[in-house]
Every structure is written in structure tokens, then in C-alpha cells.
Amino acid sequence: MVCCTLPMVFLLPSWVQAGTKQVSSGAYTPPAYEALPLGAVKPMGWLRNQLRIMRNGSSGHLDEVYAKVKNDNGWLGGQGDGWEETPYWLDGALPLAYLLDDKPLQEKVLKYVNWTLEHQRPSGYFGPVTKAEREKNATIDPAHATEGEDWWPKMVMLKVLQQYYSATADQRVIRFMTNYFRYQLNALEVAPIGKWTEWAASRGPDNVLMAQWLYGITHDASLLQLAERIEQQSFPWTTWMGNRDWVISTATYDDKYLWMRRHGVNVGMGLKAPAVTYQRTGNKQLLKDQYTGWQDLMTIHGLPMGIFSADEDLNGNEPIQGVELCAIVEAMYSLENIIAITGDVRYMDALEKMTFNALPTQTTDDYNNKQYFQVANQVQISRGIFSFSLPFDRQMNNVLGARSGYTCCLANMHQGWTKFASQLWYAAPDNGLAALSYAPSQVTAKVGKDSTAVTITETTQYPFGDQISFSIALKKETAFPLQLRIPSWCDEAEVLINGKTLRKDKGGQLISISRSWKNKDQLVLRLPMRITTTVWGKNSRAVERGPLVYALKLHERWEKGHEEHEGDYFSVYPEEPWNYGLLHKDIKDPAAGMKVSVQKPVDDHFIWNLAHAPIEITVQAKQIPAWQAIEGVAYQPAVDREGIYKGRVDEKVKEITLVPYGCTKVRIVAFPVVP
Known part of the structure; x- marks a missing residue:
């Protein structure tokens, strides 16, 4: 794998060092591609402008303009928002701060990160001060886990902390998450994942993903045990995605019963479950189940812009149906993790289609207003009930507003562009790099057997233009493989090095170019586009x-x-x-x-x-x-x-x-x- 640009040494707490059983791999399957440290990929061109717009708009200033996050915030020790919306915002604002190397924004988001890290309870529990702690001076430990509060918002904050660690290698995160997962493993026997809300039970894969990420660093076997326990207590997305009964039922029933399993945002999060379970178990049947579930979902509920209907429930494939903005950014996050785990080019194509079509239309130019639901064939944006599965009394689901519809999307929309930008490039096997999605960017990493620093500048008008140019900057000639994705829609791609055709390749595959690269080498990928x-x-x-x-x-x-x-x-x-x-x-x-x-x-x-x-x-x-x-x-x-x-x-x-x-x-x- 590519050597990261940040130190990855970690210190385990004494209880782990003293005797917890360690395992090296077992059935656990490392991801096909490793994410680079946050900040290793720098957006450029139009993508950087998109992130700047977000920084200048609500992504960089939500805590100043949105009262629920602004006032007496629970994630800063107050009695205000202590549930999902503050972590949602941070889940996009934190990577934005590091992608743009924006020091004031970094200082802003780190207030929440530091408060969270510094106020972990001795037992490992974390989060805002609970009602029981405030009113009864309760102690929250595994035996008294019911004095805690919902597991769900903590799952989002774990994603925030993971990204913070990726950007800084702050060892506090490893100790913090190790202690929390030790607490959670025992506490789930007293307070199961769905103890407080079905939201937590429906979104368990996000919790599993974080436990398995930490396992990839510490190799603490109890983390895999925890991951299995969470999966057992959560919605069985892994089974549903593979057996087809679930997706058929989502097209049959639209009443109040079992609606959480049809809820589009839940589906967007649950989408990655087979791949996540495959990572832990090595069961290759799950890769087939993953694709069966994705294909069935898009066949029955798919819309032309690359996303399934979700207004709020799955609602069929007619072009008059809508999709919630949260469902788009969560489905993108799931696809990004499926891609890293499986290396399957089909999900890379799906991610780009969703990102370049469904995502940008649903916000205003200044990134201060959003639609709760967009519609495929959208002949007007206005108040009304439309053909949504969840029309609101105030009929505000379709308009462009900061607080229109539910405000979860106002808080959650920020992760879409930021995570896409940070994961354009991955570390690849054999000390190489992989460009799996395309947009103007620059990546810096260490490659080859001697861990030589390389900077690759990607210049392109993609997805509008069909040519992508890569400029290589090295201090010495270095051999390493560079992987490129040839999208399935491309009949035949052409690769040129220093102006000469190297190869031509059919679409729907990843190609690897292994050579000794020299400073100022120029690689061009041409992807002819036809209507x-x-x-x-x-x-x-x-x-x-x-x-x-x-x-x-x-x-x-x-x-x-x-x-x-x-x-x-x-x-x-x-x-x-x-x-x-x-x-x-x-x-x-x-x-x-x-x-x-x-x-x-x-x-x-x-x-x-x-x-x-x-x-x-x-x-x-x-x-x-x-x-x-x-x-x-x-x-x-x-x-x-x-x-x-x-x-x-x-x-x-x-x-x-x-x-x-x-x-x-x-x-x-x-x-x-x-x-």
C-alpha cells in the first residue's frame, strides 16, 4: 500500500496492551483500496470552487445562522442540540476545513472535536451530558447503560472523529474509540442498539463500519465481536439486499407499518451492509448479494439521475417521484465505502452518475438553501403535496429553503461534495495509486518500494470534457503502478504517455500502468463520450x-x-x-x-x-x-x-x-x- 504522508503509529490503552486477544487477519478481508489521509487530495478547478462556495455558505457558517446548532449546543456541553444535526454538519464541515486548508474553519470544528474527546466518561461512554447525568448525577457505565442516550448520533460523530484522525493522526482518537467500543460491546447487552430509537437499529452499518476501521489499525479481536453484535441487533440489510423479498415488499406496501425499512435515507445507509459484512467475514457470496440488492433497488425505484426514489420512502421508478437530499449524500457515502472494500468498477460508475447529476441540482448557487425533495421531471418548484410518499401539512417539501421540510438535510448535505473530493484517489496495491473517480485535483503520497514522494496533478474539464491529463512530479525516477478506471459507458479509452499512445482499453474495467515514472511525465486518458x-x-x-x-x-x-x-x-x-x-x-x-x-x-x-x-x-x-x-x-x-x-x-x-x-x-x- 502507499505509505501515508502522516505517521500512523498508535498507542493502545493499557487494558489492551495487557491481555486482550489479538488477531492478525482471520476471515477479515482488508479493503481493496486504502483511503489516503484527509488533505492528501487537494481539489482544484471547478471542484475547488464548489467547496469554496460551501465554505462561504452554510457549510462554513451553519453554527452562526441555524439556531438549533448555534444555541447552547449539546456537543459543546450545553443543553441544546445533542442529537444528529450537529454531528451531521461536522461530518461535512470538518473534511471541508482540511480539503481547503482553512485554518479558521478548522478551529471552528475542532471546538466540537476537542470537547467530545475531552469529555469521554471513564467507562468509555461519550456524547452530550445526558438528562440522567444532569438531573440525577448518574454514572454511565455498561451496567447502567440505560442512563445513556441514543446510539445513533454517536455513530455520526464517530465518522467525524475518523476523518479528524485521517487528517491529523491525533492518537487521542484511537484511544477514545477503543475505550468507547469496549464500553459498547458490554453495554449492548443492557441497552440494545434499538433501545432508544429505530433510527439506530436501522443505521447499524455505520457503527459496524467504524468498529471495523479501528480493527484495521489495532487488530483487536473484540472489535469484530462488537461488529457482529451490532449487526445482529440492527436491521438485517445484508440479508435483505441479497434475497429480493425486501425490495419486492418496498414496492408493494406504502402504509405506516414497517416504513423504516422503506425509508430512503435508511436505505442509503444500509446499502453498504453486504460489503461491510464481507469485509469482516470474507464470505464472497455477499459481493453477489451486494450487486443483486443494488440492481434490484435501481430497477424498481431507480430514477434517471442515478439515485433511487426516496420521498421519504422508496416510491417506485416513475419520473414524477422525488428524492430526499439526505438519501443522496448517504448513498454516496455507502458507494464510496463499497468501492474501497470491493474495488468493483460498477459502483464507481454509479457514484459518479449520482454525484454529477442528482447532487448539484438540489442546492442553490450560494449553498444556503436546499430542496428537501427534488423531482426527476420537475416542471415547477413550489409549495404543494406533489406525488410524494410523505407530503407535509405545510407543503414545503419541494421548495428551496434553508429550513424547508425536515432540517436534517440542511445539516447533512455538506458531506456529499467533501467526501467525494477526498476520495478521488486511493492507495493501491503494490505501493501504487488509483484514480477511481475523476475531477480536477492534486494528490500527494508516497509510492514505490522506497516510499518516494510523488505529486500528481489532474487537469480536466470532466465530467463535461472527455480528456483527463495527469502531470507527474518526482524528485527521482520511481517505479509504481498507477490504476485508472475506464467507465462502463466508454466504448474504448485511449491512454497516452508523453504524447504517444500507450494502449487502448474497453470500458467497464480498471487498468494498471506499471512503469518507472520520471519527473514531468505526462499521462493523458481520453474517454470518448457518445450520446x-x-x-x-x-x-x-x-x-x-x-x-x-x-x-x-x-x-x-x-x-x-x-x-x-x-x-x-x-x-x-x-x-x-x-x-x-x-x-x-x-x-x-x-x-x-x-x-x-x-x-x-x-x-x-x-x-x-x-x-x-x-x-x-x-x-x-x-x-x-x-x-x-x-x-x-x-x-x-x-x-x-x-x-x-x-x-x-x-x-x-x-x-x-x-x-x-x-x-x-x-x-x-x-x-x-x-x-
Whole structure:
């Protein structure tokens, strides 16, 4: 593995050194790829600008503008928020601080980290002061675990601490987590994982993941015992993902019973369970179960932008369905861990599609407002009940606001871009590096048998452009393998070194280039992108090119409103017709009937909006007069088995423009097909 740029020596507490049984590997399977220390990957170009926007917006200032986090915070010793929202925010704000090397933001988030580390109870329990401690001066230890409080928010804070350790190698984290997991192993007999809430029982894989991460460092066998116990007490996602009964039931029932197993955010977190269990057990059947579950989920509930419906429950694959922002960022986190554990390129493709399409559309340009639910075919953003599985009385689920819908997404949305940016590169076997997702960035690590420092600068307009350039900086010639992902959508990639073609490779695989690299070597990866069409719910069709999905370009009218309980918000309406169907001949041969044009370069000031959309696709279409919104919902027209609409269609053919889905707010992405 690549030698990390930070020291990884750790000190175990005396109780571990004194006699806890150690194991070296057993059935435990190390991850296929090791994450690099936080800060080893530096975002550049448009991605760095995205993170700066977040830093200047709510990601960097939530504690100043959001009363629940701001006032008397429980994670700083107060009596305010002591549950999930503060750890949610830190789960994105902390990596943001280190990705941007932003000292003021680091100081801000470290107040919470240090308070947490410094106020661990002697037993190992941690978190805000509990009601029992405050009112009864209770002591929380394994025998009195019921005097503690919910396991769930601690799972999120463990993720925060893991990232802090990755950035700093602060040995306090190892001692802290070792003591906490010792406490938890015994306390679960008194206070099972679902003692306080079903949220903890449904989200156990996040707890398991952290215990197994620590095992990878300390090799303390009790951590695997703890991981197994948590899994036994949690929702059986590993079983559900493989046996198909679960995903069938999610498409059958939509009542109040067993809704937690259909809840989209829970599903996003549970998604990684088979891979996490495989890591602990080495059972390769679980890798098959992992893919079965993912494929079934996306077949029954998948939407064109690469995410499953989750508004709030899983809600089928019709393009009128929505998805909660929390579900997107949690599914991304699950995919990132599945990728590291399995090294399976299919999840890398899935992660990029989700990131570059579903994620950017759901927040405003300044990253201060978000949609609780976005809709695939979203012909207006407004108050209403739409076709969501959980419509709220105040009808604020769809609007763009800081506090619209539940505020969990306001706190949780920050982890999406930050974790994606930090995991563009991984340490690879044989002292190499792997570029598994692509975006402008720079990575510094140690490679080769002599642990030579290398810096690789990745320059690209990807995902809009098809060329990725890598510049190698070394003090001496060094042999190491460099792995590159060839996406499944790419028919044939070309690799050039110093201007000369080295190889050509088919899509859907990882390639390894092992050579002695010299300072100033230049590697170029070309990933030709062609236009394709894909089939979605109600036999609708989406236009795709490379990792991006394209949606109808509609000029937008924004209106500001105010709701007494949820504050200011924005509605967005189209200023032109949207009810178009694509011509059948162009669906059959999109390369002949659809034209790609580059509108503007993707520079360091790029923002995901219409004004900055760098690529457009023009295509012929006809309007469908009867296709009209009903209470803001563009119910899909009925089509025949070939997907062709049989109702009246305007005879006049019009040229329409498509832009990347992530640049839109109102749009059609899943089109009917007309003769």
C-alpha cells in the first residue's frame, strides 16, 4: 500500500496492551483500496470552487445562522442540540476545513472535536451530558447503560472523529474509540442498539463500519465481536439486499407499518451492509448479494439521475417521484465505502452518475438553501403535496429553503461534495495509486518500494470534457503502478504517455500502468463520450452522454416567499413550454439526430447552473398538448410497448436544447417518445 504522508503509529490503552486477544487477519478481508489521509487530495478547478462556495455558505457558517446548532449546543456541553444535526454538519464541515486548508474553519470544528474527546466518561461512554447525568448525577457505565442516550448520533460523530484522525493522526482518537467500543460491546447487552430509537437499529452499518476501521489499525479481536453484535441487533440489510423479498415488499406496501425499512435515507445507509459484512467475514457470496440488492433497488425505484426514489420512502421508478437530499449524500457515502472494500468498477460508475447529476441540482448557487425533495421531471418548484410518499401539512417539501421540510438535510448535505473530493484517489496495491473517480485535483503520497514522494496533478474539464491529463512530479525516477478506471459507458479509452499512445482499453474495467515514472511525465486518458438514450419508468427515455444525464433547458422564474415556521424560501417556474416528446427516429439513432455543442469552457469559477452550462445537446421534438401539470405534477403520458405516445401530437417539429441535469432547477429529463 502507499505509505501515508502522516505517521500512523498508535498507542493502545493499557487494558489492551495487557491481555486482550489479538488477531492478525482471520476471515477479515482488508479493503481493496486504502483511503489516503484527509488533505492528501487537494481539489482544484471547478471542484475547488464548489467547496469554496460551501465554505462561504452554510457549510462554513451553519453554527452562526441555524439556531438549533448555534444555541447552547449539546456537543459543546450545553443543553441544546445533542442529537444528529450537529454531528451531521461536522461530518461535512470538518473534511471541508482540511480539503481547503482553512485554518479558521478548522478551529471552528475542532471546538466540537476537542470537547467530545475531552469529555469521554471513564467507562468509555461519550456524547452530550445526558438528562440522567444532569438531573440525577448518574454514572454511565455498561451496567447502567440505560442512563445513556441514543446510539445513533454517536455513530455520526464517530465518522467525524475518523476523518479528524485521517487528517491529523491525533492518537487521542484511537484511544477514545477503543475505550468507547469496549464500553459498547458490554453495554449492548443492557441497552440494545434499538433501545432508544429505530433510527439506530436501522443505521447499524455505520457503527459496524467504524468498529471495523479501528480493527484495521489495532487488530483487536473484540472489535469484530462488537461488529457482529451490532449487526445482529440492527436491521438485517445484508440479508435483505441479497434475497429480493425486501425490495419486492418496498414496492408493494406504502402504509405506516414497517416504513423504516422503506425509508430512503435508511436505505442509503444500509446499502453498504453486504460489503461491510464481507469485509469482516470474507464470505464472497455477499459481493453477489451486494450487486443483486443494488440492481434490484435501481430497477424498481431507480430514477434517471442515478439515485433511487426516496420521498421519504422508496416510491417506485416513475419520473414524477422525488428524492430526499439526505438519501443522496448517504448513498454516496455507502458507494464510496463499497468501492474501497470491493474495488468493483460498477459502483464507481454509479457514484459518479449520482454525484454529477442528482447532487448539484438540489442546492442553490450560494449553498444556503436546499430542496428537501427534488423531482426527476420537475416542471415547477413550489409549495404543494406533489406525488410524494410523505407530503407535509405545510407543503414545503419541494421548495428551496434553508429550513424547508425536515432540517436534517440542511445539516447533512455538506458531506456529499467533501467526501467525494477526498476520495478521488486511493492507495493501491503494490505501493501504487488509483484514480477511481475523476475531477480536477492534486494528490500527494508516497509510492514505490522506497516510499518516494510523488505529486500528481489532474487537469480536466470532466465530467463535461472527455480528456483527463495527469502531470507527474518526482524528485527521482520511481517505479509504481498507477490504476485508472475506464467507465462502463466508454466504448474504448485511449491512454497516452508523453504524447504517444500507450494502449487502448474497453470500458467497464480498471487498468494498471506499471512503469518507472520520471519527473514531468505526462499521462493523458481520453474517454470518448457518445450520446445514448436509456429507458426509465413508464417507458420514458433519457438522453445521456458520458457520466451526465441531460434535461430540457427551461428559462427560470424565481419567486421568494416566506412561511411562518420554515422561514424564507424560493419557488421556481419555467418560462416556456416543457411538454415535449422526443422523436422515435432519434431515440433509435441518437448520434444521427442529436448534436453536441460546447458553449463555454469549465473554468475555476464554474457553478452548477444554467448560466454556466458548458455543454448543450440539440434535438428535434414535438409538443404533446394534453400533457399538462396537475397540481405541479407532470404525470407521464401513457405509451405503448414500444414506448410511443398514441395521443394527439403537434405536427410542427421544434428544436429543443438539453443541458446537464445538474445545471437545472426545472426540467424534463424522462421524455415520452412520439412518432
